Amino acid sequence: MKFPEPEKCPRRSTGCIMEPNDTYKEYLQSFASKLAKFASIRTSDFVVIYSDWRVENTGFGYAIIKLPFFGLAKIAHRSHPLGRKNSMKSRGPKFGSMLVFATAMIAFGSFAFAQTSPLMQPITVYAQPKASPTPLVQRTGSVGSTDPNGIPVAPSTIKTSNPVLAETPIPGYSGVLVESLAGNVVVENLANVTFNPASNVKIATSYAVLKTFGPAYRFPTNVWTDGNLDASTGTLTGNIYVSGRDPVFGYEQAIEIAHELNRLGIRNVQGDLIVTDNFAMNYSMSVTRSADVLFATLDNSRRSVAAVRDWTNFVANSGRVGYYSGMPSVTFTGKVYVQPMPSTLNLLFSHESAQMRDIVKAMMCFSNNFLSDRLGDMIGGPYAVARIVQQDTGATPTEFYIQTSSGLGINRVTPAAMMKLLRVFRADLARNRMTFLDIMPVAGLDDGTLEGRFANDYSRGSVVGKTGTLGQTDGGVSALAGEINTRDGRFLFVIFNQRGRVNGFRAFQNNYISLIQGEFGGPVSLGYAPISLDARLAKTRISYPTARVVGN
Numbered sequence: 001m002k003f004p005e006p007e008k009c010p011r012r013s014t015g016c017i018m019e020p021n022d023t024y025k026e027y028l029q030s031f032a033s034k035l036a037k038f039a040s041i042r043t044s045d046f047v048v049i050y051s052d053w054r055v056e057n058t059g060f061g062y063a064i065i066k067l068p069f070f071g072l073a074k075i076a077h078r079s080h081p082l083g084r085k086n087s088m089k090s091r092g093p094k095f096g097s098m099l100v101f102a103t104a105m106i107a108f109g110s111f112a113f114a115q116t117s118p119l120m121q122p123i124t125v126y127a128q129p130k131a132s133p134t135p136l137v138q139r140t141g142s143v144g145s146t147d148p149n150g151i152p153v154a155p156s157t158i159k160t161s162n163p164v165l166a167e168t169p170i171p172g173y174s175g176v177l178v179e180s181l182a183g184n185v186v187v188e189n190l191a192n193v194t195f196n197p198a199s200n201v202k203i204a205t206s207y208a209v210l211k212t213f214g215p216a217y218r219f220p221t222n223v224w225t226d227g228n229l230d231a232s233t234g235t236l237t238g239n240i241y242v243s244g245r246d247p248v249f250g251y252e253q254a255i256e257i258a259h260e261l262n263r264l265g266i267r268n269v270q271g272d273l274i275v276t277d278n279f280a281m282n283y284s285m286s287v288t289r290s291a292d293v294l295f296a297t298l299d300n301s302r303r304s305v306a307a308v309r310d311w312t313n314f315v316a317n318s319g320r321v322g323y324y325s326g327m328p329s330v331t332f333t334g335k336v337y338v339q340p341m342p343s344t345l346n347l348l349f350s351h352e353s354a355q356m357r358d359i360v361k362a363m364m365c366f367s368n369n370f371l372s373d374r375l376g377d378m379i380g381g382p383y384a385v386a387r388i389v390q391q392d393t394g395a396t397p398t399e400f401y402i403q404t405s406s407g408l409g410i411n412r413v414t415p416a417a418m419m420k421l422l423r424v425f426r427a428d429l430a431r432n433r434m435t436f437l438d439i440m441p442v443a444g445l446d447d448g449t450l451e452g453r454f455a456n457d458y459s460r461g462s463v464v465g466k467t468g469t470l471g472q473t474d475g476g477v478s479a480l481a482g483e484i485n486t487r488d489g490r491f492l493f494v495i496f497n498q499r500g501r502v503n504g505f506r507a508f509q510n511n512y513i514s515l516i517q518g519e520f521g522g523p524v525s526l527g528y529a530p531i532s533l534d535a536r537l538a539k540t541r542i543s544y545p546t547a548r549v550v551g552n
Helices: 022-035 042-048 089-104 107-113 198-213 251-263 287-300 304-319 356-366 370-376 382-393 415-433 502-521 533-537
Strands: 054-057 062-065 069-074 139-141 158-159 173-180 185-189 216-226 228-230 235-237 239-246 268-270 273-275 337-339 347-356 464-469 475-488 489-498 541-543 549-551
Touching: 042 228, 173 347, 173 415, 198 356, 198 370, 198 382, 198 415, 198 475, 216 251, 239 304, 251 287, 251 304, 251 347, 273 287, 304 533, 347 356, 347 533, 356 370, 356 549, 370 382, 382 415, 415 475, 415 489, 475 502, 489 502
Parallel strands: 235 268, 239 273, 273 337
Antiparallel strands: 054 062, 062 069, 139 158, 158 185, 173 185, 173 489, 216 239, 216 347, 228 235, 347 541, 464 475, 475 489, 541 549
């Protein structure tokens, strides 16, 4: 599209001041190169002084002019003003020579315009389209530039109807997508290009796990025996067996089991402790180590200081202070082993974990990789997680591909695919009368990765989301995705930053989200009342074969 005909440059007027941009420089350089063949001037002289030249409708066409002289180049018109930095006097004799030469060419000019001289070929200049009522402003970043945090700004295409966001550079190799709840795009950049989402993969794992098990699911840890109890001495003759795969089983749960054994009258075991090979404790990958820690924690004489501290904290957060009395303890005369369970055992009771929704909340707040991988393995691993997401969101394997359930290593997801997941996840939570507040950290209010971000009085509680960090993989990765609230409504967002410094990326994310909120009236609290993660995970309970339940 050509520039429109100038309306404020009448015939032989003083013209309009020309805007200095790369397009004009390019054509002026071309003209100066040709002009240099006829005069003893440097081509750079003409380009340096171009800002004091004007564009005038001469009757021959639009000419570059310094009144009362004009040169012989036809060029398009822009009406924006330009500051006049250089005076004619400062140009020196060489510039004067050029103007004399241009004056001498006036007579030749009227003839030349009627000819097909190479100097007089029309120069066509293309402009960006004029803005429509609802434009998508497209901005291309410059190679080699950096953002205020020192991170290189790669060539990028920003599409937005907001001029402020259009002019805000996005650092590194980054994908951004922000949409209203109605699906209107606020801003996007490389939304269909794959990036490493880092721990944003945990959003997918959380969705798949909650969909498979349900938000109210509790992990059972079953306690069995093959022995007989002498109630008069509190001695069980036989073995105690423990089976279960509770991913958050820790010191406090072990002591809770000791407490329940004491309530059944068992204080001494004339036998061994047998643990199955799917058991884990304190986020340990080693079942042998987990079995050893369980064995020591059940016995108060062997119990660590850390275990006692966790138990005291658990009792305070459980809401059942009066229910627990003294310090529970069970001693064994034998040892601890990791073995399969026999089929002829009696179930004493089951320890049930906190609900899945609270376990997911804890995992997301602290971005616990062990917990995420463990949960993912329970539904078939990262391949199963990916398949569930692909089927429910319509994303293809090229848009959503993961190798781990935690986000470690090489994973590839487009911002558009993550946005689809956020929408599907949000709708699924709503069917269970839940929101992202129930399973993701709320910035400035929840402990964990967002504890110190968006934490001022102005922004606290207005952002809920999941972080992602990989310091070395893919040249440095930082991600943030979730939901924000503003005076003009709520928005979903995905930011994948790659190939740069993590701290710089985080600073960009903080500023960018705050900028978006500012463009829509400012941040507004999501109305979240924080509950400590310790209190959430303390909502365990004990169930018995007779269907009797004790606890929360």
